[in-house]
Amino acid sequence: MSAEHPEPRPSAGPVRREGGRSARVRAAVHKAVAELLAQGGAEQLSIPVVATRAGVNPTSVYRRWGNMSRLLADVAASRLRPHDPPPDTGSLREDLLRWAEQTRATITTPDVQALLRHSVSQAATTPGPTPRMAAREQQLATILANAEQRGERTPTLNQALDYLLAPLYLRVILSLGPVDPDGTRRLVDDLLRHYAGGCTA
Secondary structure (H helix, E strand, C coil): CCCCCCCCCCCCCCCCCHHHHHHHHHHHHHHHHHHHHCCCHHHHHHHHHHHHHCCCCCHHHHHCCCCCCHHHHHHHHHHCCCCCCCCCCHHHHHHHHHHHHHHHHHCCCHHHHHHHHHHHHHHHHHHHHCHHHHHHHHHHHHHHHHHCCCCCCCCCCHHHHHEEEEEEEHHHCCCCCCCCHHHHHHHHHHHHHCCCCCCCC
């Protein structure tokens, strides 16, 4: 081969494309799980049922996830982990109100409620905080740290977890009445009234 036409170098191997069929299968399976969860509990799910709804071969689902518990854990990690940065409006109360409403809107959909309840049922065999809950905790920590830097009086992280995050999740998991925007606003205002010197509006 001449210098003008160099011989092609051998390929180092197949190039794995971002997305492609693997991403489409994952999206279809996740969508199928969400739809089925919205219709009933996680206990009714099986890989063949999910595969049929997703329009994929059950073998593909078994190969990727192995069993239903791992598939549900993957869906939970995707659906429950917050994807937006924590609010930073310049006001602790407004940041907490927006955070609480975003969280409430996420965890009150039927499929997410089913995922949360399934996660609780699995907690005995996998103790410790889940990555998605750790992410929620980190969001709250960031909101409180920002407010403290601005000179606002703030509750501690543990107080925010105990009096804001925990009630939101427990009400959903245990079906303790409706979880609505007015309820989240009361949780925020009670937290600030008792632990931050009454900085409510």
